[in-house]
Amino acid sequence: MNVAVGIVAQRDNERAQTLATTLVDTLEDGVSTVVDDATSAAVGEDGVPVGSMADRDLVVSIGGDGTLLFVAREVGRTPILGVNLGEVGFLNAVSPDEAVAAVADAVETLRRTGAVDGRELDRLRADGEGWTLEPALNEVVVHGPRRGHGGGATIEIRVDGDRYAKSHADGVLVATPTGSTAYNLGEGGPLVHPDGDTLVVTQMAASDAMPPLVVDRGAEITLAVSEAETAYAISDGRNRRELEPPATVDVSVADDPVTLAGPQADFFEALEKLE
Incomplete structure (x- = not known):
């Protein structure tokens, strides 16, 4: 199956925009990618409102937990994979160095099974x-x-x-x-x-x-x-x-939980980063 992926980078964060560009460039054939309209200029592609990514198979959130909260408000039950550029990362479990591999794994799972591994979070x-x-x-x-x-x-x-x-x-x-x-x-x-x-x-x-x-x-x-x-x-x-x-x-x-895809954060390890 073709897999549709949305990518949202933290606003005004050059590191997040660079990683978004890398994901767009490296995801293989059979993957349709779109980026949010605030990231489009940095990536060199047309962007779309984050809310329109609700019909994608997967949305990648690049930034801190605040970015993922924003994405979750916009895309509903669409699975979200969080790449952590923040300090703690209770929601974003994937490091920037592991992002390409983690997204590729999620895409392959979607292609093979039609679903992603993850867990549901109450709202x-x-x-x-x-x-x-x-x-x-x-x-x-x-x-x-x-x-x-x-x-x-x-x-x-x-x-x-x-x-x-x-x-x-x-x-x-x-x-x-x-x-x-x-x-x-x-x-x-x-x-x-x-x-x-x-x-x-x-x-x-x-x-x-x-x-x-x-x-x-x-x-x-x-x-x-x-x-x-x-x-x-x-x-x-x-x-x-x-x-x-x-x-x-x-x-x-609420009736509609958030689906957090991919590797999950280590709760106790994240607690050690709290000030």
């Missing part, structure tokens, strides 16, 4: 009255008008209908195992192994705090916001919805 969906945020691979955050003194809100946390906590806080964060190493960790939440079928609920600077709570991945989490002029629900630090308290945000596992 979170946040819903309110008449709206839904884009799915989050790391976390959903609900917070008041701003962080710090005078900027929080009262947020009640319910899990499957049962109240866990209610407190004035800067905000509340719900993270996947993938996101446990990101914003959640910075707010004092626990690390969760990537294989855990769980979610984490962490309060942010709560006046009457409860410990971070680990719940089953199938739990329905409800965050009710009050006593604030305005508040926000935010998906992966990027997609946001302004709320008019009192307001309720329901958070649960």
Whole structure:
């Protein structure tokens, strides 16, 4: 079978663009490649929007975990192979030196079996009255008008209908195992192994705090916001919805996970790189 590959290089990163060019030049016949429109000039080919790569068999993300998060938002369930140019690399397991071989292996597997080796990563969906945020691979955050003194809100946390906590806080964060190493960790939440079928609920600077709570991945989490002029629900630090308290945000596992293709990162080795 012919294999269609999309390649996304971290914006304004010459090293990433050079590697994208190498991949385009070295992938063998029978492989159709496209690059993102921000990389096209460096590669010398026409580019396409990243979102249009959702119909490809594989998308290669070259950069840090932030680049892969961006790609995941755009391409949905299309398998993503991450090449790590960042510092830690919880999501990007492939080094630049191994990139050509890893992509070639994935292409050969696709050609032979019609699928790629990899694992699925849960994403979170946040819903309110008449709206839904884009799915989050790391976390959903609900917070008041701003962080710090005078900027929080009262947020009640319910899990499957049962109240866990209610407190004035800067905000509340719900993270996947993938996101446990990101914003959640910075707010004092626990690390969760990537294989855990769980979610984490962490309060942010709560006046009457409860410990971070680990719940089953199938739990329905409800965050009710009050006593604030305005508040926000935010998906992966990027997609946001302004709320008019009192307001309720329901958070649960989304139907469409991210498929991470190719070699997988060593979780414990990546932890050693955290500052």
